[in-house]
Amino acid sequence: xxxxxxxxxxxxxxxxxxxxxxxYLARMVSHNRLDSLLFSNLYSSALNExxxxxxxxxxxxGKLECSVRRQGxxxxxxxxxxxxxxxxxxxxxAIDKLSGKDAEKLYLEALFTEDEPDASLGLLELGVDYGAxxxxxxxxxxxxxxxxxxxxxxxxx
Amino acid sequence: MIAENSTxxxxxxxxxxxxxxxxxxxxxxxxxxxxxxxxSALDQSVSNVSGKFYVNVRRLVxxxxxxxxxxxxxxxxxxRGRSDLDVHVTTSSVVGxxxxxxxxxxxxxxxxxxxxxxxxxxxxxxxxxxxEFIHVLxxxxxxxxxxxxxxxxxxxxxxxxxxADICCGIGDFxxxxxxxxxxxxxxxxxxxxxxxxxxxxxxxxxxxxxxxxVFGDAADMLxxxxxxxxxxxxxxxxxxDRPELILKELFRICKPGGRIYVTNEKNSHCLGEPRxxxxxxxxxxxxxxxxxxxxDIEIGPKSRRLLIEGGFEDVTIGSFMVTSTDGDxxxxxxxxxxxxxxxxxxxxxxxxxxxAFVERxxxxxxxxxFAALHPxxxxxxxxxxxxxxxxx
Ligand SMILES: C[S@@+](CC[C@H](N)C(=O)[O-])C[C@H]1O[C@@H](n2cnc3c(N)ncnc32)[C@H](O)[C@@H]1O
Numbered sequence: 112x113x114x115x116x117x118x119x120x121x122x123x124x125x126x127x128x129x130x131x132x133x134x135y136l137a138r139m140v141s142h143n144r145l146d147s148l149l150f151s152n153l154y155s156s157a158l159n160e161x162x163x164x165x166x167x168x169x170x171x172x173g174k175l176e177c178s179v180r181r182q183g184x185x186x187x188x189x190x191x192x193x194x195x196x197x198x199x200x201x202x203x204x205a206i207d208k209l210s211g212k213d214a215e216k217l218y219l220e221a222l223f224t225e226d227e228p229d230a231s232l233g234l235l236e237l238g239v240d241y242g243a244x245x246x247x248x249x250x251x252x253x254x255x256x257x258x259x260x261x262x263x264x265x266x267x268x
Numbered sequence: 269m270i271a272e273n274s275t276x277x278x279x280x281x282x283x284x285x286x287x288x289x290x291x292x293x294x295x296x297x298x299x300x301x302x303x304x305x306x307x308s309a310l311d312q313s314v315s316n317v318s319g320k321f322y323v324n325v326r327r328l329v330x331x332x333x334x335x336x337x338x339x340x341x342x343x344x345x346x347x348r349g350r351s352d353l354d355v356h357v358t359t360s361s362v363v364g365x366x367x368x369x370x371x372x373x374x375x376x377x378x379x380x381x382x383x384x385x386x387x388x389x390x391x392x393x394x395x396x397x398x399x400e401f402i403h404v405l406x407x408x409x410x411x412x413x414x415x416x417x418x419x420x421x422x423x424x425x426x427x428x429x430x431x432a433d434i435c436c437g438i439g440d441f442x443x444x445x446x447x448x449x450x451x452x453x454x455x456x457x458x459x460x461x462x463x464x465x466x467x468x469x470x471x472x473x474x475x476x477x478x479x480x481x482v483f484g485d486a487a488d489m490l491x492x493x494x495x496x497x498x499x500x501x502x503x504x505x506x507x508x509d510r511p512e513l514i515l516k517e518l519f520r521i522c523k524p525g526g527r528i529y530v531t532n533e534k535n536s537h538c539l540g541e542p543r544x545x546x547x548x549x550x551x552x553x554x555x556x557x558x559x560x561x562x563x564d565i566e567i568g569p570k571s572r573r574l575l576i577e578g579g580f581e582d583v584t585i586g587s588f589m590v591t592s593t594d595g596d597x598x599x600x601x602x603x604x605x606x607x608x609x610x611x612x613x614x615x616x617x618x619x620x621x622x623x624a625f626v627e628r629x630x631x632x633x634x635x636x637x638f639a640a641l642h643p644x645x646x647x648x649x650x651x652x653x654x655x656x657x658x659x660x
């Protein structure tokens with residue numbers, strides 16, 4: 112398991128942090144995979160979408176914790192970050208969409224919307240395109256927890 | 269054209285001849301406006317095009333949803349607004365997310381097609397990735413290793429180094445490296461999925477751990493810069509149609525002060541006695557046959573020039589000859605038999621050679637085998653080894 116703690120304000124001071132952090136963690140977790148380069152590229156793409164979402168939608172102040180772990184073929188990413196009610200609602204609505212039957216349709220709609228894409232597009236992508244299992248929870252201390260479980264490598268490939 | 273800041277480096281190019289707009293690099297903007305130059309370049313490129321417009325994202329390594337949304341909506345606008353236009357998007361199998369992500373465009377309009385660029389990646393690929401070729405490689409490495417084990421030391425390979433074997437084929441060389449030199453890290457990359465499957469299976473069967481077999485394009489690798497002390501690339505500059513692109517990448521991933529090591533052949537110099545003339549005729553023809561498929565099996569002695577022009581210093585070149593008297597004449601004969609199979613088989617027939625030619629062509633291989641197994645005979649296959657240092 113790997114964990115990084117940051118102040119949410121520091122994290123959000125520069126958009127490039129999403130890219131840097133996802134690339135860094137992806138490199139750290141890519142050893143002993145079927146194909147470390149393919150894996151790291153996919154992992155970084157998925158994690159980057161999560162981090163970009165948190166960058167856009169989060170509560171005022173507090174700590175961002177990012178921890179990643181591997182359980183066999185499953186990779187679990189856990190993000191804990193400050194969240195008020197409105198923030199939490201954005202995430203829970205996205206997860207509701209994903210649990211419905213028309214998740215894929217909603218994803219495509221969000222992807223090709225005429226307007227600015229919605230902040231939850233990354234979550235929909237993870238759920239539909241990456242087949243990730245997403246879950247959220249309240250974390251006390253005014254924060255929330257977002258968990259993504261991903262299977263990025265097909266063992267039979 | 270280059271748009272660059274600390275984390276986003278992406279470029280675009282437009283090739284008018286091919287009506288192809290290509291995106292390269294990493295595309296993770298915060299706002300769509302950051303792509304406005306790129307989108308206007310796309311607009312401008314397409315304005316003079318009718319018929320099929322190609323969007324090439326093969327070398328686009330990272331892309332977030334902001335960028336995808338901007339580019340995808342632009343493509344949709346184009347085909348919806350212009351009845352004379354179709355768009356084809358080419359993705360790469362090396363970039364895991366790309367094909368799946370772009371494929372949704374096909375569901376949005378039947379004027380958009382998406383395909384993964386994987387086969388016909390270079391002209392000789394269908395031969396090199398043929399299962400017959402696995403046999404060629406297996407028999408070859410067995411005999412070349414006897415020579416290379418010592419040569420590698422002379423060219424600077426030491427235990428405990430960070431090593432990459434680029435265009436590793438079926439990975440047998442990497443296994444030998446692992447056993448002999450215990451590198452600290454060993455990455456073995458190839459663009460043939462079947463060869464990599466084979467390599468992983470062999471490593472698993474033999475309980476060999478620590479070799480990182482990765483799928484990739486040697487001419488554009490996902491590996492980062494300046495990582496390896498020693499980078500090998502064996503018998504592969506000669507199969508890819510643009511060897512200088514691979515060399516550039518070998519240079520990039522090598523640490524300053526590290527070395528790259530390449531081996532190449534000059535097949536027309538294969539020799540044998542008795543029946544020397546027939547043998548020589550056939551191998552001259554081998555060179556022409558490879559040339560027909562844009563591969564240069566004569567690259568060996570040119571390696572020095574390639575390395576010098578590639579920016580390497582302290583370039584050294586030498587050659588060795590695998591021969592029937594190395595202790596394994598049957599092994600030598602097996603190599604030639606595997607060549608005959610492929611060269612006088614699939615390759616000749618694909619070039620459209622007639623039966624008389626193929627018969628004479630095949631005979632030279634048989635004569636080479638004859639020479640190798642003849643009690644007083646001698647048969648050889650010369651290989652050029654060159655290495656150079658990346659300047660500090
Ligand atoms: C003649 S084989 C040599 C394999 C191995 N080095 C050996 O000596 O046994 C050439 C190899 O180069 C690989 N190759 C050619 N072009 C490539 C490219 N652009 N990227 C990755 N691999 C490539 C082919 O798939 C093939 O495995």
